[in-house]
Amino acid sequence: MSPREPLWRRYLRFLGPDPRADVDDEMAFHLEELRREFEARGVPPAEAERRARALFGDVAAMRRTLQARSTRRRRRDARGEWWRGLTGDLRLALRKLRREPGFSLAAIGMLALGVGGSTAIFSVVDAVVLRALPYDRSDRLVQVGTLDPRTGAFDAYQPPQNFADWQARPDVFVAMEATTLAGGFRANEDGVPRDLLALQVTAGYFDVYRAYPQLGRGFTEAHQVEGSQRVALISDGLWRRQYGADPNVIGRTLRSTAELTYGAPSPVPAGTWTIIGVMPRGFRSPVSGGRQTDVWVPYVVPENQRTRDGSRSAPLQVTGRLADGVTVEQADAHIRAITARLAEAHPGWFGDEMGAVRSLHEAMVGSVRAWMLLLLGAVGVVLLIACVNVANLMLARATARGREIQTRAALGASRWQIARGLLVESLMLWAAGTLLALLVALWGIGVLRAALPEALPRISTVALDLRVLGVTAAVVVVTGLVFGLAPALQLSRPGPAIALREGGRGFTTGRARLRSILVVSEIAMAVMLTIGAGLFLSSFVRVANVDIGLDPRNVLTMEVWPRFDSSKPGWAEPAMTRSAAAIPEILDRVSAIPGVVSAGFIAGDLPLTGYSARAEVVVPGREQPFDGADRVQVRHVTPGYARAVGTPVVRGRYLEAGDTRGSTPVVVLNEEAAARYLGDREPLGATITIERGYAPQATVVGVVGNVRLGGPESAVRPEAYLPAAQGRFLGGALAVRTTGEPLALADAVRDAIWASFPEISEPEAGTLASLLGGLLAQRRFTMIIVGLFGGLALAIAGAGLYGVMAYLVTQRTREIGVRLALGALPARVMSSVIGHALVLTVAGVAVGVSAAWPLAASLERFLLEVRPHDPLVYATAAALLAACGVAAAFVPARRAARVDPVIALRAE
């Protein structure tokens, strides 16, 4: 150890104290002193050294102990210091954020809305569209049906004859089974009778899904025989609720009644069914809406549907599991080939339709996938805008605090300490924002589940997806950090203290330009969203206004379905006779109610509920009957019906009271039917035959306007109206046009029905308007959501613009003060600020419109009745954004005009 320290060691100490070296030095010093003392007494150096060491003790051991101790202590101190630094930063951050409530609330709010909103939407889209079906290897599951080549529509409902033929030649299918609705099973839960959801299934149904009973056994083909089919499988839920999870539930029974609660006959006979098994918990048949199936019973092909000579009824949905390695396209080709051969063997049965296969996932979510993904896109844009805004905010803040940061750096804070301080601030904001986002997301999911159409597949399984929350929050946080931390750190680099002088504008112009670019991009995105919302709105308005051929205002509807006991043979005839006699009585009574303009009856289902019987048409002079897609939709109606629903009579007359069973068979066609079947010929007086026993040789007495029976978005189909008196039916619905609020007369109409059919349980009343509304529900929902997003985007972009303007005004306070002092008018100052804002807004609008133009074309598939380049929508969006920009700039502009030149020039 030399008496003087070598230079290099001195410099090493700049890096920080080294505890081990310190211990060495201290001990070396002590030994040195001891040596000197001995040498001063005349002891020779070597001896002095030895004595010194002896007096000191075991140098090496001491050194080890002390160094260990020292190192431990230093670590403890460092940890304590780090911790103190952190809590100090936290407290400082809290104080700062509280002092800037505007900024804090803006940042937290944006985070909450952006992250929470997108999480909610994404969770819904994931559950409904993206998630795979919950079955073993669900990508192998497909649905088999027919395809109408003209419209491309897939018909999932098939007659048992088709199913039998397809199942006979499986080839590429490992399993193919069919299912249809059953009914009549009721349970008493807490005293309220509830219809159980029941399905009829073929024997191998559960093989398709690879789900097997947890108790008991499944169906076999022996069960699909008349007489042996009274067995049932129940769901785990039903087992627990109704049977208390009784392990001996096998052998217990279930009862079914002959009709369903709304009066229609049940598809399965009434009686007692024996439970032979319980399905595992969590198994759901893929039924629309994800409602839980409670009961499965075997499907028995009705006697008259075994061959193609019998009647044709298409209740079955056919699902299958593909063999490994087989693609959906291959299966589709296979089915198409089989079906083509069948069509040749049975001409007329298939019409123009081809056999087809589509994946089960597609079947369940296909119709909604497109618009769900659109929602996702919209929400993504909003998130992007939120990110940009956050970036802007952080950038502004970093610049505004430039002086503070430089001062801290000059006073000795290390870059790490400054960075840590900023980091803690940011993270506090993001923690608060994310927490709020969680609440927003939960609330949003609740709202969406309530507001979305119930028929949406798997809507009941929607739940908050925390991963999405994490990802979106991380995205925004990283953006904020990048834009907040980077410029701040740049400022803390030791260098010329520019910011400590006034203004410090030199190196901030680059940043100001960046902020301007960010704002312009925000506005552009907001414009795009607003345009999208506008297009949806105008599309919706037009669709809602499409002439569906009815006048749905003030029309009361009520179903009339008397009860029958379908267990006795030959029950149908007397029931139909009774209905035929009762309906005119009911109509007379209803017409007598004050407030009723006209009343009519339609057999079967109401219009706008989608279902209609179809039949072939034979026209004299044409060999080929009109069949397949040219079939006519047949409805039996009473004379008052057209007036009740508001369908105009275009030619001739409507059905009259005189058209009874004994008189000439008559028919009224709609315009489409007249055109299609009779062409240019005069329709009145022509004779046509509607097959399947509906109307042999009926005379056309009138033509009515087209009705879109499927709603505004459905195609126009040929329709024929036959007199109810000349037809046979079991029940149907009343349509009553009223002068005032239709539901107000519901009770009176019900009484009229009960007078003839006292045994009917409470018939449900509705209005045509609400039926129409139901059809539009999905569209309306999309429109509302996109509108919401547009509004949100506007708000956020406006806030961003406001921030930029406010910042600019603050930065230029001095310059403004000078101008005012030199005599500039406050109004000029104000208008110059607003002018600047307008420049940014116009730039944003221009970019947004030019981006939206090509993209709008891709929305064509969602937009009915509107052009994607509707100039009105674009102009409105631009004007809206411009107004928004002016409004955002208004407050800062006013503040600029109010600047007191004296104060501005003095302080800085």
Next chain:
Amino acid sequence: MANLEQQILRGTLDLLILRAVSAEPAHGYQIARWVGRATDELLTLEDGSLYPALYRLEERGLLHAEWRLTEDRRRAKYYHLTSAGRKQLREETARWSRYAEAIFAALRTGATPATT
């Protein structure tokens, strides 16, 4: 006897160190010499074993250590009392006095166990 004395003195090493630096800061060697002189060479510890005590006292916050330059410009670690250390010194000294007095009183008393 010398052993017992040494043991007692060793237990009070902390106190002695505090006293050593109470007047002015000192480095380890100076403290070692002071303790030796003050206890009349009764305490013959190895010099080195002073240092664990010094480090311990510093960790407890009773001493504060600082590197300084000596008169001939060498680096040495000086220890001085903190206010907490000063307080500790005062209290410990008082305690020792009371203790010593009590022992003395007991040794000088005329009373015997039989007469109490």
